[in-house]
Amino acid sequence: MLLALVPLFVGPFLWMLSISVRESGNIYSLNLIPENATLQWYGEVWSQYNLDRAFLNSIIVAILQVGSNLLFCSLAAYPLARLHFPGRKIVFLLILSTMMVPFQLYMIPLFLLSLKLGLFDTLVGIVIPAASGAFGIYLIKQYYETIPSDLEEAARIDGAGEFRIWASVMMPLTKPAMAALAIFVFVQSWSNFLWPLIIINSESTWTLPIAIARLSGDFIDKTQYIAAGSVIAVAPVIVVFFLAQRWFIGGVTLGSVKG
Amino acid sequence: MKSSAASSRQTMTAWAFLAPTLIVMGLFQFLPILGAFGMSLLDYFPDSPNNRFVGLENFARVLRDPAFWEALKNSVLYLLVVPVVVGLALALALLVEPAIPFMNTFRACYYVPVVTMMVVVAYAWTLVFNTDNGLLNQLLVKWGAAERGIPWLTSEGLALWTVMTVTVWKGLGYYMVMFIVALKAVPKELTEASRIDGANPVQGFANVTIPMIWPTVTLVAIISSISALQVFEEIYMMTNGRVGTSTLVYEIYTTGFDMSRGAIDFGQACAMGVLLFVVILGFTVFAVKRMQGAYGTT
Numbered sequence: 001m002l003l004a005l006v007p008l009f010v011g012p013f014l015w016m017l018s019i020s021v022r023e024s025g026n027i028y029s030l031n032l033i034p035e036n037a038t039l040q041w042y043g044e045v046w047s048q049y050n051l052d053r054a055f056l057n058s059i060i061v062a063i064l065q066v067g068s069n070l071l072f073c074s075l076a077a078y079p080l081a082r083l084h085f086p087g088r089k090i091v092f093l094l095i096l097s098t099m100m101v102p103f104q105l106y107m108i109p110l111f112l113l114s115l116k117l118g119l120f121d122t123l124v125g126i127v128i129p130a131a132s133g134a135f136g137i138y139l140i141k142q143y144y145e146t147i148p149s150d151l152e153e154a155a156r157i158d159g160a161g162e163f164r165i166w167a168s169v170m171m172p173l174t175k176p177a178m179a180a181l182a183i184f185v186f187v188q189s190w191s192n193f194l195w196p197l198i199i200i201n202s203e204s205t206w207t208l209p210i211a212i213a214r215l216s217g218d219f220i221d222k223t224q225y226i227a228a229g230s231v232i233a234v235a236p237v238i239v240v241f242f243l244a245q246r247w248f249i250g251g252v253t254l255g256s257v258k259g
Numbered sequence: 260m261k262s263s264a265a266s267s268r269q270t271m272t273a274w275a276f277l278a279p280t281l282i283v284m285g286l287f288q289f290l291p292i293l294g295a296f297g298m299s300l301l302d303y304f305p306d307s308p309n310n311r312f313v314g315l316e317n318f319a320r321v322l323r324d325p326a327f328w329e330a331l332k333n334s335v336l337y338l339l340v341v342p343v344v345v346g347l348a349l350a351l352a353l354l355v356e357p358a359i360p361f362m363n364t365f366r367a368c369y370y371v372p373v374v375t376m377m378v379v380v381a382y383a384w385t386l387v388f389n390t391d392n393g394l395l396n397q398l399l400v401k402w403g404a405a406e407r408g409i410p411w412l413t414s415e416g417l418a419l420w421t422v423m424t425v426t427v428w429k430g431l432g433y434y435m436v437m438f439i440v441a442l443k444a445v446p447k448e449l450t451e452a453s454r455i456d457g458a459n460p461v462q463g464f465a466n467v468t469i470p471m472i473w474p475t476v477t478l479v480a481i482i483s484s485i486s487a488l489q490v491f492e493e494i495y496m497m498t499n500g501r502v503g504t505s506t507l508v509y510e511i512y513t514t515g516f517d518m519s520r521g522a523i524d525f526g527q528a529c530a531m532g533v534l535l536f537v538v539i540l541g542f543t544v545f546a547v548k549r550m551q552g553a554y555g556t557t
Contacts, residue, residue, distance in 0.1 A: 001354065002354060002355070002362075002365045003365075005351075005354075005365075005369070006365070006368045009368050009369050009371060009372060009428075009432075010368055010371060011387075011394075012380075012383040012384050012386070012387050012394075013371070013375070013383055015383065015386055015387060015394050016379075016382070016383040016386055019386060028392035028393075028397070030394075030397055030398075030401070071279075072279045072280050072283065073280070075276045075277070075279060075280070076276060076277050076279070076280035076281075078276055079272065079273035079274075079276045079277060080277075083269050083272065083273045083276075084266070084269065085266075085269060085270040085273040085274070086270065088273070091277060091281075094289075095280070095284065098284060098288050098289075098292075100540065100543075101288075101292055101536065102485075102488075102489055102508075102532075102535055102536060102539055103489075104489060104491075104507075104508045104511050104512075104532055104535055105292065105295050105529075105532040105533065105535060105536045106288070106291035106292045106294065106295045106532070107291075107511075107515070107532075108295065108298065108515050108525050108528055108529055108532070109290070109291035109292075109294030109295050109297075109298060109529070110287060110291040110294075111515075112294075112525075113286075113287070113290065113291060113294070128283065128287060129283075129287035129288070130287075131279075131283045131287075132279065132280040132283045132284060137280065161272075162269065162272040162276075163272070166276070187374050190376060191375075191376035191377060191378070193376070193377065193378055193491075193492050193495075194491055194492070194512070197516075198516060208376070209376050209377075209378040209379075212376075212378050212379060212382065213378050213495070213496060216382055216385075216496065223386075226382060227382075227386070230378075230379040230382050230383065233376065233378075233379055234375045234376060234379050237374050237375065237376075238371060238374065238375065241367070241370075241371070241374045242367065245363065245367050245370075248370070248374065249366070249370065249436050
């Protein structure tokens with residue numbers, strides 16, 4: 001039973017993978033392992049259809065997105081969890097309230113604002129609206145709250161400023177939560193579609209999902225190109241996933257504390 | 260007792276830590292959210308800008324538009340993925356619960372669709388569901404289950420269901436993990452006690468396990484409902500909203516950004532966004548109330 005279900009989950013990917021290495025001719029034949037396998041389409045989609053550029057853009061966007069979220073969420077979560085100041089509850093509720101609002105409600109004003117700020121068709125424009133977020137802040141805040149206050153008090157008595165306490169004592173203790181957040185944001189950023197679809201225009205700023213969608217819209221008869229491109233687009237995530245499985249699934253665990 | 264100087268310094272520090280987030284969220288979330296409500300009351304055509312205040316005229320136009328009702332109907336129909344997702348994800352979680360060798364590998368395989376981008380998932384499934392040369396139809400014909408290819412993605416009435424199965428398929432692994440976590444937290448003594456009391460496994464599951472994991476059932480149902488109401492990418496990739504598969508979000512997108520469907524109308528798109536928000540909020544509140552009621556205080 002366990003084994004029987006595996007093809008159901010990986011079968012569509014294997015079929016796509018198989019098609020991506022077939023030579024022209026009957027590319028849809030049921031032989032999963034083609035007689036004449038070729039990597040030709042990979043090379044061509046990579047260089048001729050600018051997938052190399054899209055790949056690089058996706059990496060840049062992912063690095064910026066993960067980096068900004070780790071920094072900003074951790075910074076924001078710290079006072080919400082550990083410091084006493086007027087307005088703490090209200091700020092936290094305000095931040096959480098954004099989780100109730102669907103992105104599609106405000107994507108048009110966001111688009112117009114981004115145009116005004118000169119962010120249209122830029123990679124930074126993709127990253128900035130989600131540079132910090134309620135989910136990440138919540139996740140890290142939960143983790144900060146589990147840390148005993150002795151360490152922090154000791155550092156405070158030693159005369160360390162709050163920023164130093166955060167940077168050298170508290171933040172390093174939240175590594176598991178930070179790792180979970182990093183992976184969560186990475187997967188989201190790598191897959192992000194609707195916002196880039198709106199804010200990105202020229203081929204030189206395409207990210208991978210946009211490139212795949214555009215290719216499949218324009219090159220209906222070039223199935224192998226799109227299949228090869230799709231494999232290139234998902235391979236990094238799947239490889240990282242199998243290497244760091246524990247962390248991926250740990251993220252869901254931490255996240256589901258929500259309930 | 261802290262001195263007031265120290266506590267005011269702490270207040271300053273707190274706001275300094277929060278500043279980057281507050282700037283990003285204020286500018287790129289709160290401001291556009293307010294903007295959306297405002298724009299839903301304006302005549303806002305980017306091609307002929309006059310931005311006149313028209314009151315609820317956009318809403319009236321949306322509600323008169325048969326395309327909106329079609330999209331709303333499809334979005335509500337899409338909620339049928341929720342009970343399927345809850346049932347299958349729970350079944351999967353029970354299936355992978357025993358600690359036997361290679362179990363982690365199985366779990367990982369079921370989880371692969373979760374980490375794969377929807378654009379590629381949708382494309383891979385398009386290759387499976389294609390009428391003439393798709394994997395599924397080829398197999399069905401070969402095995403004699405169908406005489407000729409079934410138009411999974413191109414026939415009215417069928418396409419939406421096909422796309423729904425892809426949505427279910429992609430999300431299962433994620434919800435499975437949530438259920439694994441919940442099942443692990445059910446104390447063994449409880450299930451054993453019910454067995455000793457003579458309950459069979461099914462009874463034990465229904466009377467002990469389900470109430471214990473009910474908060475997670477509720478959470479999964481709500482998360483999957485919200486994402487079902489926001490479905491977009493699978494539609495965009497697999498059917499392009501044709502053959503009766505347009506949903507609320509797809510309709511907002513085409514009204515706001517797709518020039519091939521007539522003049523872009525930001526005001527009307529924002530009005531639809533507001534309606535989407537109301538539908539999601541209303542449905543969530545309703546679902547939380549109903550599901551919490553089922554087992555008293557959860």
